[in-house]
Ligand SMILES: Nc1ncnc2c1ncn2[C@@H]1O[C@H](COP(=O)(O)OP(=O)(O)OP(=O)(O)O)[C@@H](O)[C@H]1O
């Protein structure tokens with residue numbers, strides 16, 4: 001017999017929202033939230049897990065040593081980012097700590113009571129971490145041109161163009177993401193264009209969630 005929590009997970013429409021760095025995932029998620037969707041953001045969960053007293057901190061300390069934990073007891077993000085960018089084994093080790101915790105926490109939130117007609121689960125690297133695909137019924141891709149992507153990330157983060165290009169090169173290609181998505185938002189226009197696309201998809205998700 002199915003456990004009550006997993007039954008709840010599968011009865012409500014859950015859309016996985018993904019896209020490359022800086023393409024507009026968080027912006028789009030906020031617009032869906034305004035229309036009444038429930039949003040679960042795995043980036044936020046990951047941040048909580050790596051705050052002071054977060055569930056991942058003792059595991060990260062044991063696996064990487066105290067050098068990667070700040071004096072305040074949080075994950076030293078800059079240091080860890082540097083390490084995992086250059087070292088694939090370290091990246092995998094960190095993912096093996098974080099991903100199961102993020103999934104467990106996402107499942108809890110997915111099964112929590114909400115009046116929302118459907119849920120949006122924001123997973124930046126959805127295709128790179130297939131275990132998350134079990135939690136969703138559809139994939140929504142937020143896409144934008146490479147030029148806009150680089151300009152937006154540069155403006156927000158202060159990273160150089162070559163650093164951003166290196167991050168993008170590590171992620172799945174745009175063509176592959178598009179091929180694997182059910183719905184696509186092309187985020188190259190102004191705010192009202194984005195809102196129009198979100199509103200049309202919201203209507204579609206409401207219709208789907210009735211069945
Ligand atoms: N249509 C748009 N026009 C102009 N700026 C935009 C547009 N959409 C998003 N932005 C800006 O681009 C930046 C990146 O957007 P956002 O944070 O939503 O992307 P993201 O995909 O969540 O990024 P990350 O991968 O870092 O989580 C933000 O500063 C946001 O305000």
Ligand SMILES: [Mg+2]
Nearest residue numbers: 025026027043
């Ligand atoms: Mg974001």
